[in-house]
Amino acid sequence: MLPAHLTPLDGKPPRPPGPAGFLPFALLGVGVVAETADGTLRPAWLSWTALAAACALYAGVVVLTFRGRPRPAWIALAALAAVVTLMAARYGASWRYLFPLVGVACGIALYGRAVRVVLAALTVLTAATVWAQGASVEPVMAFSWGTFSTGLVVATLLHLYAVIGELRETRRRLAEAAVAEERLRFARDLHDLLGHTLSVIVVKAEAVRRLARRDPAQAERQAGDIEAVGRQALTEVREAVTGYRRAGLLGELARARDALAAAGIEATVHHSGPAPVGEQEALLGWVVREGVTNVIRHSGATRVEIEVGADTIRIRDDGRPAAAHPPPANQADTPMRASQGTEPADPVNGGSGLRGLAERLARAGGHIQAGPLPQGGYELTARLPPRRPTG
Structure with a gap:
């Protein structure tokens, strides 16, 4: 020695x-x-x-x-x-x-x-x-x-x-830090994957329960959707485990429309500028998934607008007043203001979804802002650095 x-x-x-x-x-x-x-x-x-x-x-x-x-x-x-x-x-x-x-x-x-x-x-x-x-x-x-x-x-x-x-x-x-970081990344991925999917399954299950007696055919269709969503979730979890999954923006927008419609929320999507590609598309796809999940869970909204740009995405709803979403204590000093995106009313994860999303975007040089709108409702905005031209 x-x-x-x-x-x-x-x-x-x-x-x-x-x-x-x-x-x-x-x-x-x-x-x-x-x-x-x-x-x-x-x-x-x-x-x-x-x-x-x-x-x-x-x-x-x-x-x-x-x-x-x-x-x-x-x-x-x-x-x-x-x-x-x-x-x-x-x-x-x-x-x-x-x-x-x-x-x-x-x-x-x-x-x-x-x-x-x-x-x-x-x-x-x-x-x-x-x-x-x-x-x-x-x-x-x-x-x-x-x-x-x-x-x-x-x-x-x-x-x-x-x-x-x-x-x-x-x-x-x-090596220990790398293992801890990988565990955190995997936990964040599973949250992003399953949080949205389980919310859709819950909404559709409620629809099945309401329609079971008065409209059996519609209830059957909703049950079929639950089966499809469950199978898709299994596929995504397998892909996440193997490390190959990338959240595509168009696919997430389509799923968001379906989930919002099942929850009785009118959705409008606007596109401006060139379509995001590559890593920006994947990151903005995660924003759509997390933002729409939070609208369904917490906002009580009837209408949602999603604006998609080349490096920006904005999700705006007409949900409950700001008093219904008090800011969590551990985020009072961060740029991420109180909103449906911060999940303040979620007693289960305490806002871990949006924090994980903010960490994803921060590694790419982006950031998230969320907060109440003066006219009512909430807005979640994610921005990424402009894509550098190739060639």
Whole structure:
């Protein structure tokens, strides 16, 4: 596992070298062992004692850092640097090879700006100690550069492992966000599909109930319409599940006329400008479906006018006064004003249909406005960016 200050948020980073991967760096002291054993370094007891202390301090730096105890690790690091510097100044020779060991300890225990500052200071200390012993430029450069580079490589290695862990965590969260977005889209599609269809089925079922005794033939026709609408709904749900359905504007207008007529609402459709095509047609088809569904459910209207443009659609009815449709609290500060389109009287979905529709149009750069008219009734207007000419 990584040191505590490098652990990603979920605590499950990739597996970098643990303490066991860094403890073998203590083998840099093998030269001190050899020279002390053959009597080169005298007094031998001092060299042995200092070497044991250096190895113990280095192991302490590694273990304490990886266990998430940075302050004791820093104290051990400072003590390790002091022991190595004093022994290198006292004996020289193979003790100078332990300066890179201190650099490794710096790369493990420190991070950020601190590791750069401390490594720079340690490099200067190494160069000064070796130079004070009368060494030439080559040994000074070799030991100082070895100290700096080993510490920098270790610090960079641990940082890269931390970045990899953060990237994996970010990828996991993005995947979760994508799944949540897809679930929201699918729920919105099902609402748009089934809300309108079920409203039509309810209206036609009421007509069947009214006509069952006085006009059985007409009631039979209405029942046949219910069957047709149900079958069409099944087809649309299957297409939505497979992701291929696109709401065509002309088809939605035809269904809207039929649904409004079954509800006893007179419908008038006006076309102006070129017909919408492509994505604009699909989006305006969703507007017709949602707007007409809300008129049937909530408005109590007797007449509806639908105006269709190349990138605009307007649905206007002569429904109940504004007092019958108080604005929902969570939409008071939005451009979407109170209307039949906001579904304020719907206790089931609380306006989720129009909010979902607004999200669809917003992704395409469009917007929705809805509100009461001064002369009475309500108006729902959807606008999309003008279609860019091709060629």
